[in-house]
Amino acid sequence: MGVVNVTPDSFSDGGVHLQPAAAAAAGWRMIDEGAAIVDVGGESTRPGSAGVPVEEELRRIVPVLESLHGAPISIDTAKAEVARRALELDAELVNDVTALRADPEMAEVVAESGAYLCLMHMQGDPRTMQQNPTYDDVASEVAAFLEQRLRFAVDAGIKEERIALDPGIGFGKTVRQNFELVRRLDLLTALGRPVLVGFSRKSSLGRILGDPTADTGSLAASIAAAVAAYERGATILRAHDVREHVEALMVAAAVAG
Ligand code: HH2
Numbered sequence: 001m002g003v004v005n006v007t008p009d010s011f012s013d014g015g016v017h018l019q020p021a022a023a024a025a026a027g028w029r030m031i032d033e034g035a036a037i038v039d040v041g042g043e044s045t046r047p048g049s050a051g052v053p054v055e056e057e058l059r060r061i062v063p064v065l066e067s068l069h070g071a072p073i074s075i076d077t078a079k080a081e082v083a084r085r086a087l088e089l090d091a092e093l094v095n096d097v098t099a100l101r102a103d104p105e106m107a108e109v110v111a112e113s114g115a116y117l118c119l120m121h122m123q124g125d126p127r128t129m130q131q132n133p134t135y136d137d138v139a140s141e142v143a144a145f146l147e148q149r150l151r152f153a154v155d156a157g158i159k160e161e162r163i164a165l166d167p168g169i170g171f172g173k174t175v176r177q178n179f180e181l182v183r184r185l186d187l188l189t190a191l192g193r194p195v196l197v198g199f200s201r202k203s204s205l206g207r208i209l210g211d212p213t214a215d216t217g218s219l220a221a222s223i224a225a226a227v228a229a230y231e232r233g234a235t236i237l238r239a240h241d242v243r244e245h246v247e248a249l250m251v252a253a254a255v256a257g
Contacts, residue, residue, distance in 0.1 A: 001074065002030030002038045002242040003200065006060040011046040012201040012216045013240060018060075024067030031071050034246035037093060039238060040064055040086075041076030045097055045171070047130040057082050065089040074118070080105035087113040097122055097171065099149040100156070111157035118164045118196055118236075119149045123172025130172065138177040139184035142167050147191055164236060166196040175204040182229050189233035198238030199225035200245070223248045231256070 006023045008015050017023035027038040042060035043052045052060075057079060065073060065086055074093035075086035080103040083094045087109070093116035100107045100119065110117050121142045123133055135141045146165045154160050165188055167181040178199070188195045199205065205217020205225060217225075219241050226237040226245055230252050239245040 001196065001198075001236050001238040002027065002033075002035035003198075003238060003240045004030070004038055004040050004064070005044065006040065006042050006064050007044045009046065009049060010041075010044045011203070014044065017064075020063035020067060023064040027064070027068045027071060027073075030242040033243040035242045036236075037072040037074050038068065039074040039076050039093075039095055040068070040091075041095075042082070043077065045126045047126060047170075049126045051126070054079050054081050058085060061086065062089070065091065074116075078102040078106070080109045084109050084113075087115055092116055093118060096120070097168065099146070100153060101149075107153060107156035107158065110153075114159070114162070116162045116164070117153060117158055118166055119146060119153060120166040120196075121145050121168040121171065126171075130170075133172045133174055133177060135177065138173065138180055139187045142181060143187040143191065146188060150191065150193065160193070164194040164196045165191060166198065169197060169199045170202045170204060173204075175207045178202070178204040179208070182225065182232060185229060185232035185234060194236055195229075195234045196236035196238060197226070197229035197234040199229065200237075200239040200241070219244055227252045 004017050004023050004027045005013050006017055017026050030038050040061055042057040073091040074095045075091040076095040077083050078096050078098045094110050095118040097120045153163055169178050200222045201216045203214050205221035206214025227248055230249055
């Protein structure tokens with residue numbers, strides 16, 4: 001899954017794809033490089049971010065989705081209205097980092113469209129989530145949350161076979177907790193749904209390498225995390241640097257046989 005953030009403030013590529021033409025070109029390039037789907041987002045969820053109004057989010061993403069018409073698209077949004085518009089423009093997957101908790105209409109929009117859905121775990125909200133993340137047992141709590149949100153989605157009429165689950169790397173977790181979630185990914189794969197992991201460029205990668213104030217992680221570190229997640233059963237890897245991730249994952253797949 002390639003990432004195209006149409007935002008001024010995303011943590012690693014803020015401002016890079018703010019012009020619709022640049023964003024669409026990046027999306028097409030990612031498809032060329034082997035992405036199975038491109039995740040387009042118009043609102044940053046970086047730690048501390050405040051969120052944008054629906055009109056602004058639509059203004060950012062609609063021209064990009066129009067220019068990406070024909071490509072497999074995921075819409076990264078927590079707003080039902082944005083998801084609805086994206087689905088009208090043929091997006092195939094709704095990537096809701098709140099797991100259908102932010103907008104009471106989101107479940108219905110996804111159910112009616114028959115789209116795919118990604119449910120992600122987050123403790124707290126982007127404004128506060130990194131202040132003091134606490135768990136007794138992070139992997140089992142994340143698994144229990146995702147199991148509960150999966151049930152909620154299915155009860156709302158979304159087909160179970162259309163749903164993927166995501167531990168939400170960096171969303172209310174310490175550095176150690178992020179790595180533990182990948183180490184114990186079997187707890188999530190046991191839920192029987194495809195698991196998506198998005199470790200690309202996240203600050204925990206820079207911090208594990210010794211910089212306690214890092215805001216991002218390097219490409220090499222991102223690839224190591226993606227391959228580790230793949231080897232533990234993740235089947236969708238969300239990444240900014242598609243070509244390099246595809247190459248690394250093809251080699252990891254060849255080794256896995
Ligand atoms: N991470 C980000 C955003 N959306 N969606 C899923 N399913 N999983 C993730 O790990 C995930 C996500 C944050 O990364 P990015 O989009 O690069 O930054 P920002 O939120 O600052 O735009």
